[in-house]
Amino acid sequence: MPRSEPIKAVRGVRDILPAEMPVWRAAQAGAAAVARRYGYEEIITPIIEHAELIERVGEDTDAVAKELYRFDDRGGRNLALRPEATAGVVRAYFEGALNQGAQPSRLYLFGPMFRYDRPQKGRYRQFYQFNVEAIGSAAPGLDTEVVELAGDWLNEVGLQDLRLELNTIGDGKCRPPYLERLKEYYRPLKSQLGGDSQLRLERNPLRLLDSKVPQEQPFKNGAPKIIDHLCDECAEHWSSVRRLLDAASIEYQLNPYLVRGLDYYTRTVFEFYPGGATGQQDALASGGRYDGLAEAEGWPSTPGVGFAGGLDRVTELIAAAGSELTTSSPADVLVLPDGELAVEAAEVARICRAVRSVAVDYEAKSLRAKMRSANKLGARWVVLISAEDAARRVAQLREMSTGDQVELAWVELPTRLA
Ligand code: AMP
Secondary structure, three states: OOOOOOOOOOOOOOOOOHHHHHHHHHHHHHHHHHHHHHEEEEEEOOOOEEHHHHHHHHHHHHHHOOOOOEOOOOOOOEEEEEEOOOOHHHHHHHOOHHHHOOOOOEEEEEEEOOOOOOEEOOOOOEEEEEEEEEEEOOOHHHHHHHHHHHHHEEEEOOOOOEEEEEEEEOOOOOOHHHHHHHHHHEEEEEEEEOOOHHHHHHHHHHHHHHHHOHHHEEEEEEEEHHHHHHOOOHHHHHHHHHHHHHHHHHHHOOOOOOOOOOOOOEEEEEEEEEEOOOOOOOEEEEEEEOOOHHHHHOOOOOOEEEEEEEEHHHHHHHHHHOOOOOOOOOOOEEEEEEOOOHHHHHHHHHHHOOOOOEOOOOOOOHHHHHHHHHHHHHHOOOOOOOEHHHHOOOEEEEOOOOOOEEEEEEEHHHHHOO
8 A cells, every 4th residue: 555645734834832832821921911011902803814905005015915825715705814914903993993992992912924935944934923003093102102012022021132123214295205216316226236126116116225135235325215305294203203212211223224015104113133133034023103004905094003023033032042931741640540440530530620730541551651651741640540449439649759659539639639
C-alpha cells in the first residue's frame, strides 16, 4: 500500500504550542489590563469581511494589492480574510450603533490577521494583533493617549528598551499638494528607481519615502518633507500632539520617512521598535490617525485613531528576554487506576476536581509505566487505585516530590489536596 506523507501546516502559518502559552497569556493579559485602565472595551469582529470593504480602503497598499486572501464563498460572495482590523472595527462601530453612544468609542480587540507575504522570522501569513481604536473624536489628546497606551503595554510585559518614532502625514487638504511636490522631486530620478517605486511615483508617491531599496536611500534626503507643507489645522494638531507627549515625558524620534501605505491615514503616525532594531519587520506596534476611513467605507465622515501591536513579535521578545514565566503542569493530580477501573477512576477524578486540576491515565500499562507518565506530566500527586481499594472506596495518595504515600477514603481526598 502506498504510504502518503503526513499533512503539515500551511506555509507561513504556525501553531502556538502549550509551552508558549504562558508568554502569550502574559502579553494578552497585560494588553487587556492596560486597555481597561484607559477605559477601553473589548470587541470581537469577524475574520471574514466583504472583500470590497478591505479593498476600498487600501487599494494601493501591499497588504491589499498583493497580499490579500480573497475567495468566493459557496453563495458566490466575494470575501476576504482581514489583513488588519481597523476597517472591520469601524464598520462595527456604525453597524452596532456605537456611534450613538458616548464619544469617542474606546475599543480593543485581539485576533488573527492574514497577509500573503513572503514568510520569514517575525513575519507570518497568519499573525495576531492587539488592536486599540478610539473612534469619534479628532482631539489630539487621543493621539497621545493611544501612543501612551501602546508604550504602557510594552512596558507592562517587560519590554523597556523601546524606540518610538513619530511623524505626521497631513490630511486631505494639505497632502495632495504636498504629493505633487514629491512627484515633481522624484520624476527626474525615475530611471534610477526600482520597478515598484517607479509604479508608486504616480500612484502612491508617499510610499517612496519608506522604500527599503538601497539605491533609493540617497534620494530621500533631498525630498520635500510634509512637515514643511502642513495646512494650519494639521500644523496645530501636530504641535498639540507633541506638546502632550512632552508633558507626559514620552520620548520619541521624529522620522520624516515614516508614512502609511493606507490612504485613509491622516496626521499622526507612529511606530514602536525594540531599541536598536532598524528593520520594518521589527516594528512591535504601529498606529496613527485615520480620519478618512469611515467615509472611505461609505459611512458618515468620522475621525479615529489607534494602533495595532504584533503579538507574535512581542511574545518572541518576551521569550528571548528569558522572563520568569514557566509552564506549569496541566494537571496537579494524576489518577492511576490499576486495570479495568475506568468508572472508579473517573469518579475519583470528579471528586478531586473540586479543589485541583486532575487528569486520568486510562491506558492499560504497568504501574511503573504509569509512574513514568506522572513524572512526564509533572503532576504533584498521583492517586493510585487498585481493585481492592475501589471496593472499599479508598485510594493511595502519593506526593511525587517526597514519595510519601497515605491511604485515604475518596471523600477525604479534596481536604487533603486543597
Ligand atoms: P501593520 O498593520 O502592518 O501596521 O502592523 C501592525 C503590527 O502587526 C506590526 O507592528 C507588527 O508587529 C505586526 N505585524 C504586521 N505584519 C505581520 C506579519 N506578517 N507577521 C507578524 N506580525 C506582523
